[in-house]
Amino acid sequence: MVDQNPKRSNEPPVWLMFSAGGMVSGLAFPVLILILGILLPFGIISPDNIIAFSHHWFGKLVILALTIFPMWAGLHRLHHGMHDIKVHVPNGGLIFYGLAAVYSFIVLFAVIAI
Amino acid sequence: MTTESKRNKYVREVTPTWWKSWSFYKFYMLRESSAIPTVWFCLVLLYGVFCLTTANGFVEKFIPFLQNPVVVILNLISLALLLLHAFTLFQMTGEVMSGSLGLKSEVIQKALKVLFAIVTVVALVLVCI
Numbered sequence: 134m135v136d137q138n139p140k141r142s143n144e145p146p147v148w149l150m151f152s153a154g155g156m157v158s159g160l161a162f163p164v165l166i167l168i169l170g171i172l173l174p175f176g177i178i179s180p181d182n183i184i185a186f187s188h189h190w191f192g193k194l195v196i197l198a199l200t201i202f203p204m205w206a207g208l209h210r211l212h213h214g215m216h217d218i219k220v221h222v223p224n225g226g227l228i229f230y231g232l233a234a235v236y237s238f239i240v241l242f243a244v245i246a247i
Numbered sequence: 248m249t250t251e252s253k254r255n256k257y258v259r260e261v262t263p264t265w266w267k268s269w270s271f272y273k274f275y276m277l278r279e280s281s282a283i284p285t286v287w288f289c290l291v292l293l294y295g296v297f298c299l300t301t302a303n304g305f306v307e308k309f310i311p312f313l314q315n316p317v318v319v320i321l322n323l324i325s326l327a328l329l330l331l332h333a334f335t336l337f338q339m340t341g342e343v344m345s346g347s348l349g350l351k352s353e354v355i356q357k358a359l360k361v362l363f364a365i366v367t368v369v370a371l372v373l374v375c376i
Contacts, residue, residue: 156340158285159333160359163326164367166288168374169295170322174313180305182374187299200292207285214279219263240293246300 147209147230154206161199193244200244201237208233281332284325291322333363 172178186192212229215222222228266272291313298309312318341356348355 154285155332155336158329159336160363160366161370162285162288162329163333163363164370165292166322166326166329168370169291169313170319170326172374174310174319178374180310182376184299184305186373187296196292196296200289200296203285204289207282207289210279210282211286214282217266217276217279219261236289236293240296243293243296243300247296 143226143230147205150202150205150233151209152206154202154204154209157198158203158206162203165199187247193247197240197244200240204236205230205233277328278331278335281328284321284328285332287321288325288329291318334360337363 168178168183173180173183187196208229212222212225215225266276294312295305295309298304298312301308313322337356337359340359341352341354344350344355345352
């Protein structure tokens with residue numbers, strides 16, 4: 134007898150966010166950290182272009198992709214990394230993916246408010 | 248009727264420091280630790296977005312925050328670990344995807360490195376010009 138209502142795994146959507154986030158952070162975070170972590174605070178570049186970019190609709194889409202996907206990847210990896218060091222957080226999945234979801238909503242509303 | 252084994256099942260003990268025994272595992276843990284700076288930098292970006300929502304907030308709040316020595320040091324550590332994450336990711340993705348894409352893993356790895364260079368150059372050109 135085939136179970137018509139199997140328990141669905143959260144893995145496909147979570148893995149989608151995790152792998153997208155891994156690639157986005159892999160391709161863009163090194164240069165973003167270079168820009169925001171070194172060039173901007175030491176006055177090597179001006180903030181004007183970044184501010185102008187953030188007010189353009191395309192810039193807002195880029196900011197959403199750059200902030201949201203990597204957070205899902207980071208929290209997914211922390212969730213699994215905790216098991217690697219034998220720290221079993223109760224309801225870990227709910228907590229880590231819940232935090233990622235809350236963060237995503239905050240980012241979304243903040244980007245709309247720019 | 249089922250027969251029950253009288254022997255105790257052997258379960259190998261795993262300690263929280265299991266990964267310290269072999270350099271391969273140490274490198275795995277070092278790579279996995281890059282998840283922490285990923286989360287850190289996402290929070291930095293969120294703060295930047297918050298500062299962008301108010302007039303002059305980016306210049307008056309976000310840049311002074313980025314100039315804090317602790318933030319500079321955390322970002323330097325993040326840069327090093329995210330570079331390690333990026334290049335090991337390109338390596339792994341090449342190996343994993345070569346089966347499904349039917350391409351040699353070296354081709355995918357090289358393409359990802361070229362894409363990384365393009366993203367880096369485009370981002371630097373966008374902020375500088």
